[in-house]
Amino acid sequence: MGVSTNLYLAAEGAAAAATTGGIWSEWAGLMLIGPMLAFVVIVLFGKRMRYQGAEVAIGAMAFNFVWSSVLLLLNMGDSGVLYERSLEIAAVGGGLVFELGWIVDGLSIMMYWVVAAVGLAVFVYAHGYMKGEVRVTFFFAALSLFAGSMLVLVGSPNLVQLIIGWEGVGLASYLLIGHNWELKENSSAAMKAFYTNKVADVGLVIGVIIIGITLGSFHFWDLAAAAAEHSAALGPVAVAAGLLLFFGAMGKSAQFPLHIWLPDAMAGPTPVSALMHAATMVTAGIYLMARTFPLYQELATAARPWMIAAGTITLFGMGLLALVADDIKRVLAYSTVSQLGYMMTAVAAGGYTAGLFHLFTHAFFKALLFLGAGSVIHAVHSNNMSDMGGLRRHMPDTYRTFVIGALALAGVFPLSGFWSKDEILATLGYEGYNLVMWIAVAGAFVTAFYMARAVALTFFGEYRGHGEPHESPPIMTRPLWALAVPAVLAGVVNIPGLKLPWIGSFTDWLSVRSVPMGDHHAEAIDVGLAAAGLAAAVAGLWLGWRAFGPSAADRADRDRVEIPVLYPLLRQKYYLDHAALGLVWVIRQPAARAVNWVNDYVIDGVVNGVGALCQRLAGLLYGGVDQHGIDGVVHGLSWGTSGMGGLIRRIQSGRVQQYAGLLVAGLLLLAVVVLFVL
Amino acid sequence: MILNQFLILAALLFCMGVYGLLVRRNAVMVLLSVELMLAAVNINLVALEAFWQTSEALGQILAVFIITIAAAEVGIGLAIILLIFRNRRSANVDELNLMRW
Amino acid sequence: MPRIDWLAIAPEVVVAAALLVVLAVDLFLPRERKYWVAALAVVGTTLAMVPVILMAVSGDNYSMFDGSYVVDEFALVLKGVFLVAGYLVLLISVSYIESDRYYQGEYYLLLLSSLLGSMVLTSARDLVVLFVALELTTGPLFLLAGWRKGDLRSNEASLKFFIIGVLSTGLMLYGMSLLFGLTGELSFDGIREAISAGGMASEPVLGLAVLLILVGFGFKVSAVPFHFWAPDTYQGSPPPVTAYLSVSSKLAGFVAMLAVIYLALPAVTDFWGPALWLMAAVSMTVANLSALRQSHLIRLLAYSSVAQAGFMLVPFAGGAIATDGLSEGLGATVIYLVIYAVMNLGAFAVVIAGGRRIGSYEIPDWRGLGSYSPRLGVMLAVFFLSLAGLPPLAGWFAKFVMFRAVLISTGPAGVWLAVIAAVNAVVAFYYYARVVKSAWFDEAPDKIPEDTETGPTGPLSLAMGLALVVVLVVGVFPGLATFFGDAAAALVP
């Protein structure tokens, strides 16, 4: 139980306590290059390969899995691994240099391994899932680029390379979300994701430039050291820089209100969703916050309340949205947003390990849930739970693994989600954020509730879809089982007060021995809090089951959950039913509707409002152009509805003498401003 | 003689040229206005050279270059006007608005 | 007789010789062999690289004609850039110009003349050389804009360009005469020293002179409010000429501006600082908002190039505010110029290649390009996303140095400009990505345009390939571009 110095590695002693990891570290850059190389190879030769490039992508991932597993093993036990290598590629003036390289430490090893493990499962699964689909080669190329960019991101020793990986992830996600671009909503979703991220990225880039200029370095270690020393140079800009970086993280990690892209990103093929929601993309923001943790811990403390606020709103509000979605992937997507809120809140509150531990466990069960959902969708050819039901008989493997994932996500003892959520609750309590902690407990209840609903609607009752659903082929179910194992067990590595022989604890993995992060890790289980969390989860599951389970109510009405007529008919049941349904009603009607309304109108409204503003301005300036052309977000963004008789129409009139007159007038205006006003 | 009497005259001629460039519909007349502007610049240069009396007569030399280049510009301008006239049967500048916005 | 160092003017001599050879050979070539002049022009630009490289390696500086013509690192770097850009434009031109009766010999003669002007410009260190070089750069382009003689749009492009061109030349010359009147000098060094000796850095007339001169440069770089000709002229001109206009001609404007601002007027920040701040902010905003509404690709690129000019002006404004901003700003602008030149030429090459196949520059006609011509689709994505500033394509580094140059300054002016630039970077994304989206994510039309290319497409592909390599390599190893910036920054006195 100790809050101690805040350096990751800057201290000399830290380096001494760590091993370099030998050739496994010295050549760890291969993990960054591998998927990128796979991308190039698939682009160039994929079409001529037997499995259209899938074998290369899977091969690269398998390589990474083996390599990162070795690193993970090396990092266990008593001494951690610490290695860093940078290659200077450009001096950009002012003493700043750009470097490419890789870093091997607890945090990055954990990320390498998660990306590789989840990536491998997803890639194998995708090989089965995409059979017979269009553009398989392109898909695996983009998937490799996606994973590769993420590795470049998490392997980066400096902020610049991080940006490169960051943008690469964004680009690849754009390609993947819009994979089935024949469907208009897909390409719109891709654009939305891209643009939302791009807006956030501007914050990141400016934040990085500010840090680089004030610090004279882009290195994370220099940043950490400067933060630890309360650097006088960095001090004045720290809050601004911290908030800007956080703004970037909000985009990638889908924090309210920049979360809007993530639910729409469901449009991509399901393996993409699994990868995106578990190991890559959305975790990047959390990772960035963890990497720059000392900045927030020491200098940018004023930024933390804002981060906690965003995280808390996200974790609770977005969870509610999962209650009303019919699209199974959308349920999972809102749940991801909500879980990301947990992680962000934890990291922002000082729970470095807690946030990352949840990232770690969440990666497995969320990937599992998505792949399971994909398997279901594969079978019933619909995303909507109203077309499912009773699938447990048809798809036993998918059913079992999905339930495991759901229980883990709900935080049921002793599955992995229980431990990581408990760690977050404990940290919030320890740091004194009691209100946030209880909101998080309530969020746990909501999580359990919607997962119960999802399981009940999907796997229980009677089948409501078309055709005869059948279990997916082994190439898809085996990855499910493979992911189910860590989804159950991953929690063991960080049980408070328990240090496993050989393996050590997750807390230790993330820090170099003897120099812990300045965060809190409980030495013993806080039974009361754990019980509260568990109670919330069980209550949520139970009530969810009461409301949506097969014995809950009249079949037809239960299935049509969207229809309010449901409730009067159920009045005659137990008071628990009343309570459950009342709760459903309370949550669904005012709260969820409100949140949904906020989501649909306010947030989208803001985005569309920005668009509309651009549109108005453009309309004002432009006007008069026909409305045909583009669609979706861009449509809203650039094409005005009325837009007649604008300024630009008048300015760019085609008459050259008017141009000449405006040129002279512009000169005069400039002269007046420069000579007389300023 | 004071310097400014020349400079103000030049400024006046220059602004007349600007006015002509802005209002003349006929492209040839636009070109005439441009010549007026350049003549004004030359007056400026020669007067300021007289003021400075530089050892290398810098102002006048720049004026020589301007005169020469102006001649070239006239050639270019008339060629373009001819081209347009051949295609459109008109040398009116304000009829050229196929491209806008 | 003035001493002449022949090595120092060798690049110009080679280009001038190539130009004359083109003129002479063209007379004797039968119509079907006219493409030889293209080869000659390409050879000329390539050969001219040799003395540039020789001088760059030797590292000597040359100063001739009482210091009015100087070959230093700044000049060499930009001569190199002009030669490469000219080389790429020649490659882009070949198939286009050959496919119709476009007077090949004269076309290449004029293009080389303009290139010669730009190269002289890099070494100009007094107002006379600067003015003459600018005219040699611009004059041939007035004519080239109208090169599609039968096309009314091309005619119109030419005349609009010409009228705005001579107006801004007139205003610029008036400004130069005032500058001469204030200092009694024509050389940049003389003007700088006279201004500091006379302590007149904030005389209002000096402000007028600076602003009037900026009109001339603003026209060349097509910065708002001197940009009005650009969209119309870009749209109407033959596309290779537009490519040249938006790159080399714009570059020439920036080179002239860099030299005059940083060599002659470094002390006059009171005037050019705010003026360029305003021009940068307005250029980015107006052009980006206008570009959002464009459906014609070349017109979109025209507005994009106005907006890019705004981005390139940002470091100037930063240079005026920050303490050691001058060299920082100069380096940043040059880096941006170098990267912009390559990526914009690449974008134009793709647009020309696609336009020849599709037969239209309307964006909706380009939908599904990636599905039936992945090669063009990928190129399109790379160049447009690079223009948008997406890492790891070269454009992001240009934006990076731009932001840095303005953020090193302390005080609200720099921050505000950075914020405006940042917002504009996002807005710009929408229209660049829209094109890419149309090419990749929209369904191809029922009738896929056939590849009917008959003429040689090799040069065009070569141009695209070269630009692609540069965009990718510089994006990953931005150090290569920094080199240009550092070399150029040596200019600051």
Add this chain to the structure above:
Amino acid sequence: MGFEDWAAEPLNWVFLAVALATTISGLRVVTSPNVVHAALFLVAALAGTAAIFLLLAAEFLAWVLVLVYIGAVIVLFLFGIMITRAPTGRDEAEVDHQRRLPALLVSAALFALLSWGLLSQWGDTTLDGITAGTPTSVLAEGLLGRFVFPFEVVGFVLLAALVGGITIARRDLSPAEERERESR
């Protein structure tokens, strides 16, 4: 310098006369409804400019102006006017367009700005010692010495203008005519 001093100098009265003539001619250049008249008024305005040059003792430049402009450029203009068959009669509606007021405002404002600047800078600074004039040899040495390089470059400007101008301005032969010409 008071007005009496100024008026006492006879050259100033010469200047006044020339300036008046030049201004009126200039005004007519931009207002005359007749193209040919406008061109001829430009001749007058340029002649006035040459006279001003003479007043400033820049003889060489004055003659250059006369030779280059009045001798050559104006002839070019007249050819241009004739070839384009621009209206030579009085047809005011054709010659100016309707947006005269903004143009007038803009140019007047420009004039106000410029003259404000000139007056604030040079006030009533006098020109002294210009009677000697600039020897032509100084100009010659400058043009062939320090400025020989731009002098050469101007040659290329003229070459490009010439070649390009001819190409642009000439009538394209129809393919049939061209074949006929090549067979000859």
